Amino acid sequence: MSAANLRARVRAEMTEEIKAVAKRHLATEGANLSLRAVARDLGMASSAVYRYFASRDELLTALIIDAYDAVGDTAEQAAAAAGSPLQKWLAAGHAAREWALANPHEWALIYGSPVPGYAAPKDTVEPATRVLLLLGAIVAEAYRAGTVAEREPLTGRFAEEIVPLAATYYPDLPPRLIADTIAAFFQVCGAISYELFGQLNNGIVEDRRGFFDYQLRAAAKLAGLTG
């Protein structure tokens, strides 16, 4: 390993360290991440951080990508360990919810309102689609197995927009089922977000997991999963 590679490795380690501290700050302090505070925690000058991230937004982007990957990982692993498509759906949903409860501010970063003045760069769109692709794969598995009841084809102009989308990502799924899967995905994300963001306070407080499971099954049914 040449010296240049060593330099690059040290740099990568430093970058990871900054992200780690930033995540810790995000978890404890809340969403208004302070680059200076991160630098203080690392015992370095704030200006030194700019050697690794050109701006606070760029650091946030890195955290967003990591968050998409983290929730995607947990959901994929949970789904892989389950049996039937419905069980995979439930496992992935509960895994995502538990990750969100454990990392509320990171969840808010990706599925909450965009950060003030922050425009998501292109680097984030690919990891963002990961969970939706997973859900599509689960539905596709059920569809191939023939357990999805036949549905009326889609009507409406948006159906035409879904067709090329379907061809690219879910070549073996009818557009109608894609639309239903997206809708179910939004439903699950909404259920997680609105529990997390406090819209359930003064309502269900004890058995939130049970209520989420109820919604998760409703979404699964919408996406065509039975059993």
Added chain:
Amino acid sequence: MSAANLRARVRAEMTEEIKAVAKRHLATEGANLSLRAVARDLGMASSAVYRYFASRDELLTALIIDAYDAVGDTAEQAAAAAGSPLQKWLAAGHAAREWALANPHEWALIYGSPVPGYAAPKDTVEPATRVLLLLGAIVAEAYRAGTVAEREPLTGRFAEEIVPLAATYYPDLPPRLIADTIAAFFQVCGAISYELFGQLNNGIVEDRRGFFDYQLRAAAKLAGLTG
């Protein structure tokens, strides 16, 4: 009208003016509302604003309450002008979505992630329930009319939590239907939020209204509305 009342009226007008400018800033600048910038726009010192709002959070709270009221108003008016429960549901949903598209940052304020370090005070819980109450009333109307198909009763611990909630707000609805209405509400809010927050980019872009209508009908079906 006594002088004291006049003073109070002037104070109320000033308070409204500050809120109006703050909303304008929210609409143009984004979510990171600057109290100083608002003060500058009003031609007054930043410290003077603190005579009317003890903190930036308090101003935000006022804006949140106004936003809940605004979206509640539009939804209620739209529903009132419609005929059947399903039509009311659709009208309320589309009205909420259009309001959200017209006031994205205000929508993010109430249905997005909570603002950094901001804890919603009790003043906001009552206006927050307004839309959900409207939807509950629509479903209750359909239920009384007998057009809602019978469903299995709820099982699970969260069902017990819904019972007192149901007794308070929807005395004539079975808990199962309440849970379904809440789930449908989350689904609709999620559909609006994730369209607004860009999760639909690179997907459906032309006929977003059509796709929302599709989801809105799915949610209505979940809540028991047919027709």
Added chain:
DNA sequence: CATTTGCAAGAGCAGTGCTCTCGATATGGC
């Protein structure tokens, strides 16, 4: 050994929320 490159530190700018003090003005009791 000399030079280029990468990195960290510090000062500094413009902006923020918020507090405090100090005058000006208006209100209410006598």
Added chain:
DNA sequence: GCCATATCGAGAGCACTGCTCTTGCAAATG
């Protein structure tokens, strides 16, 4: 009408933020 009181606006100031620029040091390169 006069004076005590309450209310309000302005300004200075504190601690903080993101970000830039310059300076100096250390390591890799020739």
